[in-house]
Amino acid sequence: MTRKSSYTILSNLILAIVFVLHSFGTRAQDTYLAKDTMATVYKEARTLRNQNEISSAIDVLNKATEIAEKNDNPKTLVDIYQKIALLHIELNDHDTASFYRDRAGAILKSTEYRLGDAFQKFIDATILYREKNNFQAIKMLEEAKLLSNDKNLINNIELTEATIFINIEKFDEAETKLNALLVNSDIDERVYLATKANLGLAELNFKQGNLEKSAKHGEAALELATKNNFFKEMLLANQFLAKVYEDLREYDKALGFTKNLLNIRDSLYTIERFKLETKNADKITTKFQGEQIQKLSEENETLSESKNRSEITAILASAFLVIISLLAVSLFRNNQIKLKTNDLLQTKNSELETARDSAVSAMKAKTNFLSTVTHELRTPLYAVTGLTHLLLDENPAEHQKEHLKSLKFSGEYLLNFINDILQINKIDADKLEALNVEFKLKTVLTDVLDSLQQKANENNTKIVLDYDNDIPMHLMGDPVKLSQIIMNLVGNALKFTEDGQVDVITKLESKDENRINVYFEIRDNGIGISEEQQRNIFDSFEQGSVQINREYGGTGLGLTIVKSLLGLFNSKIQLKSEIDVGSSFYFNLDLEYQDSVVADISFEMSQEDFDFTGLHILIVEDNKINQVITKKMLNKKGISCDIANNGNEAIDAAKNKRYDAILMDIHMPGISGEEATIQIRMFNKEIPIIALTAISMDDSLDSFYAAGCNDVVTKPFKPEVFYQKIGENIFRKKTETQT
Structure with missing residues (x-):
């Protein structure tokens, strides 16, 4: 074949393709069918559909198709194809429905x-x-409403949306839409839509447990369906009412509707009839599709009679269109799979978001509740511990001393429990941060063990500190939280060890230019922990067993706090234990160190060195009982005091009188203790101000210090701590002033 003839064939092919594609874009001017004629056809098809004569409805619409094609009326053809597609959806024949939908x-x-x-x-x-792609369907319905305001279409969209909302249990939205459809003014389907709306409301109320209301709507639907021969809706209403009245235990009515159901099935809506409807619909559809194929065949025969090269062009163009059609079908299938997958993912994401929001709300509610409870308990507990201390100092009778000591022990036990709860609450709410300040590890450990010595003596148990002197003296970290960790672990070991020994071991594991790794171990020879109990020993309120809890007491929060605090240092608690042999808790900490710092000279005075006589202090406190207790505790040490009932009185008193210190409550009506401290610092930067407060979940020690407080004592407090803080702040300030 010559190059010229090849160009000729190619040119003809291009022209043919352009012609074929162009034919889809150009049509003769619409010559609309008479509106009255098509309205009659649509009404007849709609009536047949509502009476479940679906094959007859399809037949009517197919005949209308022939008229529309003869008149070259594309919009009417679109309407008819779409209505046929919806009828096939009613028959659950989605493939045929897609065929007509694609033609439209x-x-x-x-x-x-x-x-x-x-x-x-x-x-x-x-x-x-x-x-069952509910969320994708809702999105598509919203898009449809934006394109047209046709009353009948909008009503059908609202009905479909209501049905979907019932399925996904958005009952309020569904009820609003269905109530609107009950009183719709649709010219074409007013009664049918009202019937479907009553059925929807019946189902909605049934799911919500409103059986009486459900029955009422079910009977309304049945009445409308019966009057208008809506056979499918008659069947659904009877079926539904039989179920509702059975749940209402009105068995006579339930039996009556069951009989109605059987009669309808036997006469009007049998399975055989449904099969026949489907078969007839398929027959009509097959006939229509056959006619279309026949038309194409006739066109092909006409083309085959032509002996010129246009025949080849037409064949190639047809092949091209077939390939495009196959690609379109493939893309459509892939798109359906993608939509279904997206719908599933969206549903799961929605469920996960709901679960997450519920969990966050529950955690927030728990945190707020515990914070409020622990804070409110501190105020009356302050009165208990304070009055007990005062009574013990007033030389009570011997038989009273025992009761008062028991009361003091109970108060301190309750205080420790409240502190543990607050600590756990802060950890759960991520409101706890590790500090990075200079400290001496050996001093921290010695102080902790000294404070626990009395408890050790009660159990006839020896505490031994095995300290590695290669550990640098000056470390950087959080000594307060490290003290809590060691105190909880050693206290726990002492609780379960009698007539034995608790070893506190520290070893230098590694060291580089400015960081070290220290190994800590608290070992005892107490009762030990079984393997089964070790699995949950670090959970809140767990002590191994109910028997252990009853015998040894405690809250079961100590090890939980240890585990959480070590998490702040990126460390993890480990456990080795054997029944009747003992237990060993161990962990490692990374710490910074400073070797070049010269050993500090301590100027701190012990409590016995303080002479409080002649001091004058301002107590800022709104609680009357707390005022009395704090004043008596100060008077016993020879300290005189004034009382301010709120922040404003405190500011005025600090301006007009000279005080050696101020004890500032933080939570007061009006301006808070923090605000009062800030204002006092504007005219007096020297006076020691000690925050005396029942610290709560949202309180931050940093904010107290930032406001100008020199120190913090949390209520309720131990008297020795109270006096020590006052002495340190007053006399340290005087020592610094003198030097």
Whole structure:
């Protein structure tokens, strides 16, 4: 073949393809069928559908198709194809429905028809909803409503949306839409829509447990369906009412509706009839599709008679269109799979978000509750511990001393429990941060063990500190939280060890330019922990068993706090234990160190060195009982005091009188203790101010110090700590002033 003839064939092929594609975009001017004629056809098809004569409805619409094709009326063809598609959806024949939907779509590509575009989306949404892709269906329905304001289409969209909302249990939205449809003014389907709305409300109320209301709507639906021969709805209403009245235990009515149901099934809506409807619909559809194929065959025969090269061009163009069609079908299938997957993912994401929000709300509620409870308990507990201390100092009778000591022990035990709860609450709420200040490890450990010595003596148990002197003296870290960790672990070991020994071991594991790794171990030869108990020993309120809890007491929060505090240092608690042999808790900490710092000279005075006589202190406290207790505790040490009932009185008193110190409550009506401290610091930067407060979940020690407080004593407090803090702050300030 010559190059010239090849160019000729190629040119003809291009022209043919352009011609074929162009034919989809150009049509003769619409010559609309008479509106009255088509309105009659649509009404007849609609009536047949509502009476479940679906095959007859399809037959009527197919005949209308022939008229529309003869008159070359694309918009009417779109309407008919879409209505046939919806009828096949009623028969659950989604493949045939897609066929007619695609035929309508092909025409819409070259026709400006917003109602047709809206109806296409309604069909897509209906198929998605039937395939249980609820969220994708809702999105598609919203898009359809934006394209057209056709009353009948909007009402059907609202009905479909209501059905979906019932399925996903959005009952309020569903009820609003269904109540509107009960009183709809739809010219075409007013009664049918009201019937479907009553059925929807019956189902909605049944799911919410409103059986009486459900029965009422079910009977209303049955009445409308019976009057208008809506056979499918009659069947559904009877079926539903039989179930509702059975749940209401009105068995006579339930039996009556069951009999009605059987009669309807036997006469009007048998399975055989449904099969026949489907078969007839398939027959009609097959006939229509056969006619279309026959037309194409005749066109092909006409083309085959032509002996010129246009025959080859037409064949190639047809092949091209077939390939494009196959690609379109493949893309459509892939898109359906993608939509279904996206719908599933969206549903799961929605469920996860709901679960997450519920968990966050529950955690927040728990945190707020515990914070409020622990804070409110501190105020009356302050009165208990304070009055007990005062009574013990007033030389009570011997038989009273025992009771008062028991009361003091109970108060301190309750205080420790409240502190543990607050600590756990802060950890759960991520309100705890590790400090980075200079400290001496050996001093921290010695202080902790000294404070526990009395408890050790009660159990006839020896505490031994095995300290590695290669550990640098000056470390950087959080000595307060490290003290809590060691105190909880050693206290726990002492609780379960009698007539034995508790070893506190520290070893230098590694060291580089400015960091070290220290190994800590607390070992005892107490009762030990079984392997089963070790699995949950670090959980809140766990002590191994109920028997252990009753015998040895305690809250079961100590090890939980240890585990959480070590998490702040990126460390983890480990455990080795054997029944009747003992237990060993161990962990490692990374710490910074400073070797170059010269050993500090301590100027701190012990409590016995303080002479409080002649001191004058301002107590800022709004609680009357707390005022009395704090004043008596100060007077016993020879300290005189004034009382301010709120922050404003405190500011005025500090301006007009000279005090050696101020004890400032933080939580007061009016301006808070923090604000009062800030204002006092504007005219007096020297006076020691000690925050005396029942610290709560939202309180921050940093904010107290930032406001100008020199120190913090948490209520309720131990008297020795109270006096020590006052002495340190007053006399340290005087020592610094003198030097």
